[in-house]
Amino acid sequence: MEKGQDNQTSFAGFILLGLSSAPEFGGLLFPIFLFMYLISLLGNLLIIILIFSNSSLFYAPMYFFLSHLSLADLGFSSNTVPKMLHILVSQSNTISYNGCLAQLYFFVVFCTTDNFLLASMAYDRYVAICHPLHYTTIMSYKRCLLLASGSWLLSFSQGILYISTISKLSFCGSREIPHFFCDMHPLLKLSCSDTSSAETLLMIEGTATMLGPLILILLSYLFILSMVLKVPSASGKYKAFSTCGAHLTTVAIFYGSLMGTYIRPSSTYSGSRLKVASIFYTVVTPMLNPFIYSLRNTEMHEAMRRLLRLWFQRTRGIEDMR
Numbered sequence: 001m002e003k004g005q006d007n008q009t010s011f012a013g014f015i016l017l018g019l020s021s022a023p024e025f026g027g028l029l030f031p032i033f034l035f036m037y038l039i040s041l042l043g044n045l046l047i048i049i050l051i052f053s054n055s056s057l058f059y060a061p062m063y064f065f066l067s068h069l070s071l072a073d074l075g076f077s078s079n080t081v082p083k084m085l086h087i088l089v090s091q092s093n094t095i096s097y098n099g100c101l102a103q104l105y106f107f108v109v110f111c112t113t114d115n116f117l118l119a120s121m122a123y124d125r126y127v128a129i130c131h132p133l134h135y136t137t138i139m140s141y142k143r144c145l146l147l148a149s150g151s152w153l154l155s156f157s158q159g160i161l162y163i164s165t166i167s168k169l170s171f172c173g174s175r176e177i178p179h180f181f182c183d184m185h186p187l188l189k190l191s192c193s194d195t196s197s198a199e200t201l202l203m204i205e206g207t208a209t210m211l212g213p214l215i216l217i218l219l220s221y222l223f224i225l226s227m228v229l230k231v232p233s234a235s236g237k238y239k240a241f242s243t244c245g246a247h248l249t250t251v252a253i254f255y256g257s258l259m260g261t262y263i264r265p266s267s268t269y270s271g272s273r274l275k276v277a278s279i280f281y282t283v284v285t286p287m288l289n290p291f292i293y294s295l296r297n298t299e300m301h302e303a304m305r306r307l308l309r310l311w312f313q314r315t316r317g318i319e320d321m322r
Helices: 004-012 023-052 062-091 098-131 132-138 141-166 184-190 195-229 233-261 271-294 298-321
Strands: 013-016 094-096
Touching: 004 271, 013 098, 023 062, 023 271, 023 298, 062 094, 062 098, 062 271, 094 098, 094 233, 098 141, 098 184, 098 233, 132 298, 141 195, 184 195, 195 233, 233 271
Parallel strands: none
Antiparallel strands: 013 094
């Protein structure tokens, strides 16, 4: 026991091997991922600003959930991508033990929050299409606030569970993580402790957390599909499907990359496959969400025009005062 504790206390940190072991690819990959990260950052920030500065959008359930989804996506990508970019252009690829645990914690928090928010948005679409006359009553601001705050609180609780489990493990061998951030599977494989109970606990809890929202999403869209098929006009069907298409696109990309990676024991973990899947849900999905969700619809365009008009008026007023 003392030996394990000595190993734990003397352990300084980890070495993140990054996306590629070939340094010459760093100069090629860096501008690509930097551009994608900046687009994600600007797009999600713009959505949050537009929704919070416009009361009609903020109190609309769909946009209320979108603002929280954009906030989660901001944290999701900002938790992992800056370190990945640093590794691509620098020889410094180490991360401290506490820094690694913090990165894992926020990864779990933002990933889980995305799960619950996507389920809340599916429920919102179900109520809007299947129960339109009761929509304002069912999806009241109080209920939306409860769903959003519950998503964040449950996610923070899950992050604590993951970190408390990992912090009990000892790491006395290799410190090299074949990934661009501290993830669960590589950490379990590096540990010299018995990880069987930790793997069982985290796999059961992680599967329930992931599949629970996904089942709710699928059920919501089954009811939506049955309702839309009863609509007599083709234009009515198109309008109903168009309101759900963006959400289904995000769900397919997000869950498709997550499920093939995390609902499996760490013994079957593949470093290259995990890297590719991680790029989709940490870089690609947060970058695409602003475009496939909000920035292309008329309400967001109108909010953007109002914000620009207000900005120009204030700028002109300051210039006139001079």
